[in-house]
Structure formats: structure tokens, C-alpha cells
Amino acid sequence: MPRRGEYLAYCSSANLGSGFDAVAIALNAFYDRVLIEAEKGGRRVIVEAVEGPEAEGVSREENTAIYAGLSLLEGENLNYTVRIRLWKGIPLSAGLGGSGATAAAVVAGISDLLDLGLAPEKLVYYAGEGEKASAGSPHYDNVAASLLGGLAIVSRTRAGIKVLSLRVNAYFVLGIPQDRLVIPKKTESMRRLLPEFVPFSEYVAEKGLLSLLIGGLAVGNTELAGLGMDDIVVTRARSQHVPCLREAREESLKAGALGFAISGAGPSVIALARDRQHAATLVDAMKRAYENCGREAIVKTASVAPGVSRLHDRAS
Ligand code: HSE
Secondary structure, eight states: OOEEEEEEEEEEEEETTTEEEEEEEEEEEEEEEEEEEEEESSOEEEEEEEESTTOTTOOSTTOHHHHHHHHHHHHTTOOEEEEEEEEOOSOTTSSSOHHHHHHHHHHHHHHHHTTOOOOHHHHHHHHHHHHHHHHSSOOOHHHHHHHHBSEEEEEEETTEEEEEEEOOOOEEEEEEESSOOOOTTHHHHHHHTSOSOOOHHHHHHHHHHHHHHHHHHHHTOHHHHHHHTOOSHHHHHHGGGSTTHHHHHHHHHHTTOSEEEEOTTSSOEEEEESSHHHHHHHHHHHHHHHHHTTOOEEEEEEEBOBOOEEOSOOBO
16 A cells, blocks of 8 residues: 655745855745655656645756755665655745755655655655755755755764754845746756855855854844845855846845845845744835846745644555
8 A cells, every 4th residue: 555645845935145055944835745655665766746826847867856866766775656646836946945845755755655764864855865966966955944944954974964953033034036037957056156165254254144143133132133244255246147136135134134146046046034023024115126227026935844744644
């Protein structure tokens, strides 16, 4: 008898400015769902259908779900055929961790369905391998946030990949350009823009900013966290490729945003608000910025989301 279950994973915003590849935050703005069926025999992952409001342009054959699922089956030496129906609610190529969320839901779902009890580090690793397919090199920030929820911190260490998820409370505003091209391997091309070397002074400055970002969010000092979002290196390298970045930043800061950054590899942006009410004010400011700069964009508020959850009881 096949085992069956449905899982939900939220989108995420990686980097938050100074935390390139090291931090991401799960946000309740959008989510993906995967219905997974696992049956003994073979070692295959098949995406049977892609549905939902953001399904257009999502390949069934080259889906992150397949790479993430296979990486888990191979890594754990399991012989199962896994069939997946993907409901896509996270906009594609937006910088909101869409493929990472799918990968997270798939590995957490398979682990749950097959009672594997895998450690978060292993799940993050397998989901990250799925991400490799879309980004070229693995980065674990988005998958860690969608998997575990909250503010995810992830790093390679001498003891392998380590992850930590902090339950933080913060309110954000996302600006998502609508006329963006769905570029295959967009993250990969945005990563090619990054410098090979940075001056030592910038390296030192970034460490201070990242410490303020994480420390500020951890203790609820959003003012300090917002200042910590002021990244130099990655933002400078990518800014030309993010539409209306300067305008959205200026209007948001004028309206009192505590921090502002490119979301992941862009082209979306993210602003940190003082509280829920302030986030609503920032929405107006950011909408104005996109209007003035002649780009259509969806602007919406978001707060911190939990990790992957099971929607329906497992059937076996
Ligand atoms: N940290 C990654 C990057 C996130 O900025 O390239 C991509 O979603």
C-alpha cells in the first residue's frame, strides 16, 4: 500500500542584506503544497502535475522536487517510487525561495511519510541538493528557512552543515515586480555577478552588520536589525539588475522602514517595518515607488512563518 500525505512550505527571503547565503527568514506571504505518494520498489521521483496560481512556466520534468527527493532516496539508500502533485503558490523567479520551498516540503514530507526521523541538517542538505539544480551551486539558506521556519541561520562548519532556527517576531513588506522575465537559472546568473574578492575593510564591516541583524532580531531590537540589513558587497554587485531598487529603498526609508534589502537574488525587495500597522503604511510607500518608476509590482505585507507542516493525516 502506498503511503500518502500532503505538506505545506512557506516562501522565504534569503540574505536580508548582510546575511548572504547565511540567513533567510520564512514568510507567510505565499506557500507551496505537495501531495506525496511513496510506494516500495524502484528509486524514482515523478512530478505528476503542477497546479495552482503560479504553476505557469514550472517544469514537471526538471523540477526541484525531483532532485531533492532523489537526493534523499540515494543518500538514505531507499528504494521507493515517489509520486508528487505540486500546488505552486510562490511566484517563480522572484527571489522568494520558491524552488527551495518545494524542495523543503518534499524532503520533510518523504521523511515523515517513511518515518525516517531525519535530523534537520540532513533534510537541509538533501533539499539544498535539489536547489543546486536551479542555482548551479548549493545554497542552503532558503531551504533551511522553509523547512524549519523562523529566522534560519545556516553555515558549513568543520562538523558539516549546521542550522539554527530562531523564533523571531517581525513585520515586513515585499515588493515583487510583475513584469519580470522567468529566467531559467536566474539565481545562477545573479550569483555570477558576485565578486571573487572583497576588500578586508568590507569583510569586517559586513560581519558587524550581520551580527547586528541576527542579534537584533533575536532580542527583538528591530531598529538594530534593520541597520544590520545594510549590505555593501552583494547589493552593489546586483543592484543594476533589480528594477526600481533605488526608488523602492528611498520611499521605504522615507516612510520609516527600519531596514531594506534585495530579497534573495531579486528582483523582489524586502523592507522591515516597526510593527504590523507600520507595515501597512510602508505598502503605500513602496507602491508609490514602483508607480513613479513605471513598473508594475505586487506589494504585500508578511510576517514570520513556521516550517513545513503536514496538512492531512497520513494514509498507508
Ligand atoms: N543566498 C542566495 C543568493 C539566495 O543570494 O544567491 C538565492 O535565493
